Amino acid sequence: MEKIAVLGAGSWGTALAFVLADNGHDVRIWGHREQIIREINESYTNEKYLPNVQLPQTLTGFTSLAEAICEVQTIVLAVPTKAMREVMAQLKEVATEPLTIVHVSKGIEPDTLMRISEMIEQEMPTELLADVVVLSGPSHAEEVSRRQPTTVTVSSHNMRAAEKIQDLFINQQYFRVYTNPDIIGVEIGGALKNIIALAAGITDGLEYGDNAKAALITRGLAEIARLGSVLGANPLTFLGLTGIGDLVVTCTSVHSRNWRAGNLLGKGYNLDEVLANMGMVVEGVRTTKAAYQLAQKYNVKMPITAALYDVLFNNVKAKDAVDSLMARTKTHEMEDLANILGERMS
Numbered sequence: 395m396e397k398i399a400v401l402g403a404g405s406w407g408t409a410l411a412f413v414l415a416d417n418g419h420d421v422r423i424w425g426h427r428e429q430i431i432r433e434i435n436e437s438y439t440n441e442k443y444l445p446n447v448q449l450p451q452t453l454t455g456f457t458s459l460a461e462a463i464c465e466v467q468t469i470v471l472a473v474p475t476k477a478m479r480e481v482m483a484q485l486k487e488v489a490t491e492p493l494t495i496v497h498v499s500k501g502i503e504p505d506t507l508m509r510i511s512e513m514i515e516q517e518m519p520t521e522l523l524a525d526v527v528v529l530s531g532p533s534h535a536e537e538v539s540r541r542q543p544t545t546v547t548v549s550s551h552n553m554r555a556a557e558k559i560q561d562l563f564i565n566q567q568y569f570r571v572y573t574n575p576d577i578i579g580v581e582i583g584g585a586l587k588n589i590i591a592l593a594a595g596i597t598d599g600l601e602y603g604d605n606a607k608a609a610l611i612t613r614g615l616a617e618i619a620r621l622g623s624v625l626g627a628n629p630l631t632f633l634g635l636t637g638i639g640d641l642v643v644t645c646t647s648v649h650s651r652n653w654r655a656g657n658l659l660g661k662g663y664n665l666d667e668v669l670a671n672m673g674m675v676v677e678g679v680r681t682t683k684a685a686y687q688l689a690q691k692y693n694v695k696m697p698i699t700a701a702l703y704d705v706l707f708n709n710v711k712a713k714d715a716v717d718s719l720m721a722r723t724k725t726h727e728m729e730d731l732a733n734i735l736g737e738r739m740s
């Protein structure tokens with residue numbers, strides 16, 4: 395049994411705290427809202443973020459970060475990418491020993507263009523950081539907290555740290571954890587699938603059919619792999635749980651906040667209305683900006699990302715964006731793959 399602190403009392407933090415408590419660990423969940431933490435401690439529920447789920451009574455909520463991490467060496471960081479630096483700044487004020495930080499968030503920071511593990515390494519003083527591990531994969535909190543079979547992947551520059559986290563989370567009944575040493579690929583796949591999920595929601599909102607959905611998933615994967623490979627990822631990672639696996643679950647599930655937000659955009663609501671309506675984080679919006687900037691910086695073709703960028707930030711109508719995607723110059727389907735494999739083998 396290990397003492398573990400989960401920072402972030404939203405959907406995913408609460409669901410992962412549930413898994414760790416199920417596995418017999420001493421789990422502390424930290425959140426900045428008094429009311430939610432009180433509800434967790436008094437009724438073992440978090441109705442706003444995880445409705446109709448009874449949490450294990452071994453789980454304890456904290457609003458004091460110093461108390462939550464007291465004698466803890468493993469931290470699970472489950473706040474939106476946008477809040478990451480603010481929470482890290484608070485963490486380094488109260489940390490007293492080297493921590494293994496497991497981040498479970500899916501985003502890239504606009505402007506700095508950093509992956510989350512890079513942001514953590516930048517924010518945490520080296521003497522307070524033992525290892526950074528990422529946990530990612532096709533895993534909606536709503537299903538995990540109902541103990542429905544789920545698979546995820548952990549990755550780190552230190553695979554021994556990743557294997558330790560694999561052992562902490564693995565649950566032979568419903569939570570199977572794999573390892574993969576390709577931390578760049580794991581983080582890029584998890585972040586960029588949200589862009590494609592927004593686009594898939596849009597085409598569903600426009601009442602296009604399954605053909606359009608399949609096209610987005612397949613061509614979306616092609617552009618994710620194209621950018622990821624340029625950033626140093628192993629292209630094979632995109633065929634795994636954190637690539638195609640997460641892409642499928644997010645583009646096809648009503649649980650996905652990114653899909654739901656896209657759906658409302660496709661139905662004609664504007665971005666401000668959609669975000670006000672969601673009440674939970676829609677990571678794909680900021681990540682679209684970051685991926686668009688990355689594509690420009692590295693001169694990588696990302697037509698779906700560029701089209702979504704225009705819908706989100708340039709007031710282009712969703713239908714017009716789809717029309718312009720369809721009207722592009724003809725090309726060879728495998729052109730990108732041939733380039734990627736050619737570069738790898740030369």
Ligand SMILES: NC(=O)C1=CN([C@@H]2O[C@H](COP(=O)(O)OP(=O)(O)OC[C@H]3O[C@@H](n4cnc5c(N)ncnc54)[C@H](OP(=O)(O)O)[C@@H]3O)[C@@H](O)[C@H]2O)C=CC1
Nearest residue numbers: 403404405406407426472473474477499500534535674675
């Ligand atoms: N939900 C899911 O199924 C999955 C989510 N993820 C990823 O996990 C990450 C978190 O998502 P998720 O839990 O779903 O998001 P939610 O919107 O459900 O919850 C986010 C939580 O973070 C809190 N928070 C926001 N800003 C701060 C801050 N500055 N300090 C402290 N707490 C803060 C929010 O508090 P407040 O109530 O104040 O807003 C809320 O409790 C995202 O990157 C997402 O992509 C990954 C896999 C699955």
Ligand SMILES: O=C(CO)COP(=O)(O)O
Nearest residue numbers: 531532533534650651652
């Ligand atoms: O990442 C997720 C499932 O793997 C959750 O996706 P959403 O953030 O779109 O709900």
